Amino acid sequence: MPVIAVNTPTANYNVVIGRGLLPTLSRRIAKLTGSPSTRLFVVTTPEIWKLWQRKFLASFPKDAKPVVLLHPSGESHKRFAAVESLLEHLAENKADRDSVLIALGGGVIGDITGFLAAIYMRGIRFIQVPTTLLAQVDSSVGGKTGVNLRAGKNLVGSFHQPLGVFIDIDILKTLPPAELRAGLQESVKAGVIRMPRLFRYMESESKAILKGDPKALEKVVTASVKMKAEVVGIDERENGLRMILNFGHTLGHAIEAATKYKQLLHGQAIAWGMIAATLISVERGILPEADAIRIVNTVLAYGPIPKFRAPVQQIVDLTGSDKKNRSGQRRFILPVSVGKVEIVTDVTEAEMLHATEQTLKLMQERGA
Ligand SMILES: NC(=O)c1ccc[n+]([C@@H]2O[C@H](COP(=O)([O-])OP(=O)(O)OC[C@H]3O[C@@H](n4cnc5c(N)ncnc54)[C@H](O)[C@@H]3O)[C@@H](O)[C@H]2O)c1
Numbered sequence: 001m002p003v004i005a006v007n008t009p010t011a012n013y014n015v016v017i018g019r020g021l022l023p024t025l026s027r028r029i030a031k032l033t034g035s036p037s038t039r040l041f042v043v044t045t046p047e048i049w050k051l052w053q054r055k056f057l058a059s060f061p062k063d064a065k066p067v068v069l070l071h072p073s074g075e076s077h078k079r080f081a082a083v084e085s086l087l088e089h090l091a092e093n094k095a096d097r098d099s100v101l102i103a104l105g106g107g108v109i110g111d112i113t114g115f116l117a118a119i120y121m122r123g124i125r126f127i128q129v130p131t132t133l134l135a136q137v138d139s140s141v142g143g144k145t146g147v148n149l150r151a152g153k154n155l156v157g158s159f160h161q162p163l164g165v166f167i168d169i170d171i172l173k174t175l176p177p178a179e180l181r182a183g184l185q186e187s188v189k190a191g192v193i194r195m196p197r198l199f200r201y202m203e204s205e206s207k208a209i210l211k212g213d214p215k216a217l218e219k220v221v222t223a224s225v226k227m228k229a230e231v232v233g234i235d236e237r238e239n240g241l242r243m244i245l246n247f248g249h250t251l252g253h254a255i256e257a258a259t260k261y262k263q264l265l266h267g268q269a270i271a272w273g274m275i276a277a278t279l280i281s282v283e284r285g286i287l288p289e290a291d292a293i294r295i296v297n298t299v300l301a302y303g304p305i306p307k308f309r310a311p312v313q314q315i316v317d318l319t320g321s322d323k324k325n326r327s328g329q330r331r332f333i334l335p336v337s338v339g340k341v342e343i344v345t346d347v348t349e350a351e352m353l354h355a356t357e358q359t360l361k362l363m364q365e366r367g368a
Pocket residue numbers: 045047048051073074075078105106107108109111131132133134135138139140141142143144145153154171172173174175176179182265266267
């Protein structure tokens with residue numbers, strides 16, 4: 001069973017990856033918290049709870065069942081209002097500084113629960129049990145937590161590392177195919193930015209991966225987590241290297257905001273942004289065309305990316321709210337080969353508009 005250590009200046013924890021982990025959680029969590037009597041609070045969505053509560057609760061003794069807080073599904077619910085109401089529930093249920101929150105869900109639940117843990121009583125512990133592929137390969141690791149504002153994605157939040165991450169590949173069995181694909185697109189990102197081996201694997205094995213073969217998924221998850229653990233270990237608070245994890249996000253996040261978080265899944269918006277960034281690299285002559293073709297084809301192999309409605313100029317304007325910006329300068333992560341990217345600050349508005357239009361055209365041509 002792969003165990004990947006994450007070591008940052010503020011925390012050391014393990015990401016455990018395997019099959020059949022869910023029914024063994026109670027023992028594992030007690031080991032982490034140091035006491036079987038720690039009060040546990042699970043934050044999850046009604047859909048996930050309905051599907052997985054029996055397996056999740058199986059290992060907890062009758063008198064030590066976690067308190068369950070349900071939060072509605074979807075990116076449009078990753079909002080401050082939800083945080084306030086969940087905090088009230090924690091207080092009503094007498095959560096204290098020794099209590100531990102468990103995020104049982106995708107990235108939305110993980111980001112919200114991590115944020116609750118970061119601010120409730122000025123900070124308590126939390127554990128990630130990611131249930132989407134996207135959360136398993138990316139959002140459950142690294143301690144970025146928070147919510148969206150109308151002006152942009154994740155504009156409020158905190159860095160707060162989990163106590164541990166338990167990834168059960170079996171839980172992906174019930175994940176809708178579009179969610180699986182969107183998660184796989186964030187894994188292609190991991191390959192493009194720093195893991196050419198993962199990229200090649202995803203390029204050649206897309207059939208098995210898309211079928212949901214657990215062995216193939218475990219490989220993808222393990223490689224993606226390894227890459228992320230290494231990056232956040234070097235740069236926990238995104239002062240430099242960690243920005244590479246934002247490949248595809250400058251325009252991707254802008255599209256999510258422009259479409260009010262309702263038309264595309266996060267992974268789909270990022271897939272779109274990765275293609276646009278790849279086209280900028282080609283136009284600049286910093287990425288060989290052959291590599292660009294491989295990147296675009298592999299991103300789209302895990303597609304399609306649904307059509308969305310938003311004015312191109314508005315998308316470009318919204319990149320102005322990106323957290324990577326400094327002194328008004330937009331930052332882009334541009335591929336220079338498969339497995340290597342550069343962080344640049346001089347992409348012009350004209351380049352952004354052109355790449356956005358080119359990407360829209362390409363999508364039309366591919367019927368994506
Ligand atoms: N913190 C980070 O580092 C980080 C990294 C990447 C993405 N994110 C954030 O993650 C979010 C996207 O996360 P996501 O793609 O997991 O989406 P999500 O959390 O919205 O989950 C997707 C949907 O799948 C359902 N679902 C989850 N697990 C299921 C299962 N096993 N079976 C059936 N249904 C299931 C959920 O109820 C939900 O409807 C975005 O808000 C993004 O900004 C954060």
